[in-house]
Amino acid sequence: MRTPRGREQMDEARNPWSNPPYSAAGPATGEAGVLPINTLDAEGAFSPLFSRQQQMFPVLLDVEVDKARAFGSIVRWRAGDAIFTMGRQSPGLIVVLSGLAHVVRRDAVGRVHRVFEYRPGQFMGEIAQLFGHPSLGDGVAVEDTTAIVVGTEDLRSLLVMEAELGEKVMRALLLRRAGLIERGSGPVLIGESTDARLIALQELLRRNSYPYSLIDVLKDADTLALLQRVSATALDCPVVICPDGTVLRAPDGNQLAKCLGWLPDFDPAHVYDVAIVGAGPAGLAAAVYAASEGLSVALFDGWGPGGQAGTSARIENYLGFPAGISGQALTSRAFMQAQKFGVHISIPSRVRRLRCEQTPLAIELEDGRRVASHTVVVASGATYVRPAIAGLDSLTGRGVFFGSSPVEAKLCKGLEVAVVGGGNSAGQGVVYLASHAKHVHLIVRGANLEAHMSQYLVDRIARLANVTLYAATEVIALKDEAAGLAEIDCVGPRGPLAFRVKHLFMFTGAEPNARWLQGCGVTTDDKGFVLTGAAARGAGESQGDAHQTLETSVNGVFAIGDVRFGSIKRVSAAVGEGAAVVAQIHGVLNERQQRAREAHDARPAQATPAAAPD
Numbered sequence: 001m002r003t004p005r006g007r008e009q010m011d012e013a014r015n016p017w018s019n020p021p022y023s024a025a026g027p028a029t030g031e032a033g034v035l036p037i038n039t040l041d042a043e044g045a046f047s048p049l050f051s052r053q054q055q056m057f058p059v060l061l062d063v064e065v066d067k068a069r070a071f072g073s074i075v076r077w078r079a080g081d082a083i084f085t086m087g088r089q090s091p092g093l094i095v096v097l098s099g100l101a102h103v104v105r106r107d108a109v110g111r112v113h114r115v116f117e118y119r120p121g122q123f124m125g126e127i128a129q130l131f132g133h134p135s136l137g138d139g140v141a142v143e144d145t146t147a148i149v150v151g152t153e154d155l156r157s158l159l160v161m162e163a164e165l166g167e168k169v170m171r172a173l174l175l176r177r178a179g180l181i182e183r184g185s186g187p188v189l190i191g192e193s194t195d196a197r198l199i200a201l202q203e204l205l206r207r208n209s210y211p212y213s214l215i216d217v218l219k220d221a222d223t224l225a226l227l228q229r230v231s232a233t234a235l236d237c238p239v240v241i242c243p244d245g246t247v248l249r250a251p252d253g254n255q256l257a258k259c260l261g262w263l264p265d266f267d268p269a270h271v272y273d274v275a276i277v278g279a280g281p282a283g284l285a286a287a288v289y290a291a292s293e294g295l296s297v298a299l300f301d302g303w304g305p306g307g308q309a310g311t312s313a314r315i316e317n318y319l320g321f322p323a324g325i326s327g328q329a330l331t332s333r334a335f336m337q338a339q340k341f342g343v344h345i346s347i348p349s350r351v352r353r354l355r356c357e358q359t360p361l362a363i364e365l366e367d368g369r370r371v372a373s374h375t376v377v378v379a380s381g382a383t384y385v386r387p388a389i390a391g392l393d394s395l396t397g398r399g400v401f402f403g404s405s406p407v408e409a410k411l412c413k414g415l416e417v418a419v420v421g422g423g424n425s426a427g428q429g430v431v432y433l434a435s436h437a438k439h440v441h442l443i444v445r446g447a448n449l450e451a452h453m454s455q456y457l458v459d460r461i462a463r464l465a466n467v468t469l470y471a472a473t474e475v476i477a478l479k480d481e482a483a484g485l486a487e488i489d490c491v492g493p494r495g496p497l498a499f500r501v502k503h504l505f506m507f508t509g510a511e512p513n514a515r516w517l518q519g520c521g522v523t524t525d526d527k528g529f530v531l532t533g534a535a536a537r538g539a540g541e542s543q544g545d546a547h548q549t550l551e552t553s554v555n556g557v558f559a560i561g562d563v564r565f566g567s568i569k570r571v572s573a574a575v576g577e578g579a580a581v582v583a584q585i586h587g588v589l590n591e592r593q594q595r596a597r598e599a600h601d602a603r604p605a606q607a608t609p610a611a612a613p614d
Helices: 050-056 062-069 127-131 152-161 163-183 196-207 223-229 253-259 281-292 307-311 327-340 406-411 424-434 455-462 533-539 571-602
Strands: 006-009 034-036 073-077 082-084 093-098 101-106 112-118 137-141 145-150 188-191 213-216 239-241 246-249 271-277 297-300 344-346 351-355 361-365 370-378 400-402 416-420 439-443 467-470 474-481 484-492 495-499 504-506 557-559
Touching (some): 050 163, 062 093, 062 145, 062 163, 101 163, 127 152, 127 163, 127 327, 152 163, 188 196, 188 223, 196 253, 246 253, 271 281, 271 571, 281 297, 281 307, 281 327, 281 571, 297 361, 297 370, 307 327, 327 344, 351 370, 370 571, 416 424, 424 439, 424 455
Parallel strands (some): 034 112, 271 370, 297 344, 370 557, 416 439, 416 504, 439 467
Antiparallel strands (some): 006 246, 073 145, 082 137, 093 145, 101 112, 188 239, 239 246, 351 361, 361 370, 474 484, 484 495
């Protein structure tokens, strides 16, 4: 009998990974040897992280250890004690004062990737400790060990208040997470690599910079035996084995996030200064600047940080990065900054609606929870337009993708692919895909690329020998086969045109993500983009003043980034609006505080009751 799809905790008696495959005496037979943390094994020698080992595993100076001591507490373990366990909540950043400890990095099925040793002056931890997420490794005291334990909230304080030490710690945490991603530690995904549901789960993990490993049921001979060990079959795929041993059958993104411990609890009685919906460049910038100025901030996004910018393979005209930077790298850094300053982040969390009929305002999530806030920033961005093309809906995720990422790029290695779109996102996608695919067919409706694409991208595409441009051409239909996309039918200047490809990447226009604002009185243009400033005041009742250029028609509700009418569709512009909106939020909060004081002062003083006669 098949187990119903969903979440199941394996029984301890039959869970082969319920206990760490490691003891203080050393790794089990056949596993990686114990390595000093400044040493790489043969496989790691080819890693780009090799040259940064001293930054990944620094030894703190005595004065730095003393600074860390002010933020933590002293904890002692006897030899053989578990310091932390994979899949369970970590105590925090652990600075070793005396003794010897080992950390085992492995995946959810027990395959050991590395064993590190930590001695006095070194610290255990990675980004999970900053996020407050469960540990992605096992820590054990090899000798009697004494350490300073700095909890998540205190770690954030350390990073902000001790700038030089904080920089050293933060860099190490980031590099260690990069190492985990490189090795594939953490959860294990099992399924067919072309399965749209599996691709979506991989993209969720990738966008959130979370390590994982993938086992393809069609390529790995041991997969069926592995599935049997967790009481699953190929029909249950995609299957996810979480770090704590929990088995998920065909989960959605929210189920996976819960299993990994991503989603925080919100105090229903707490009122934030600002709630931000959308974690693209605009929303992340607003979160970082607001939190760094002392405001309490909640940030929500339905998928992961980065927005459309997060899918850009390389942004080369962003100020300060002469060599260019990927959208994922840029927005991931901003995401870490938001965590550093204490932003309460809930990803993935889809917002159902904005409740404007109450004071304070409230964000209502799809799971029914409400989060109250004095102000709200609409930074929910825009999605690619879904053209009216026959066959598009049934093939989305089955060969047709909106945007591109490394997950999809791996699928088209050595194959011919097609790209539709003539803007910068399409240009960046073409350049990236051309480095993986055999040939890229670029289909644009316009007469040329220069009309909507930056010149540096136009020039680069012109130099790519494996890219062909089809201008003034439009896709009219998609044809499928059992495995997915089979053919793209187009019409161009010379008549009908067909492409026999299995992968199509769409970069088509922008549609605002603003439906969750309906019923709240926030005015939009006829396409759904949110009006702000003078445009909003002209469309509805006058609210605020002329300086509130980013405030909507509803007092205390602001809009920034691609969702806003008239915004410049560039990452730098979105970041600028995210910074600018914080000053306007302060204006609203200060005005309300002033009104509250005036109302309090205007209350008639209560007469003091006369003393009763003796």
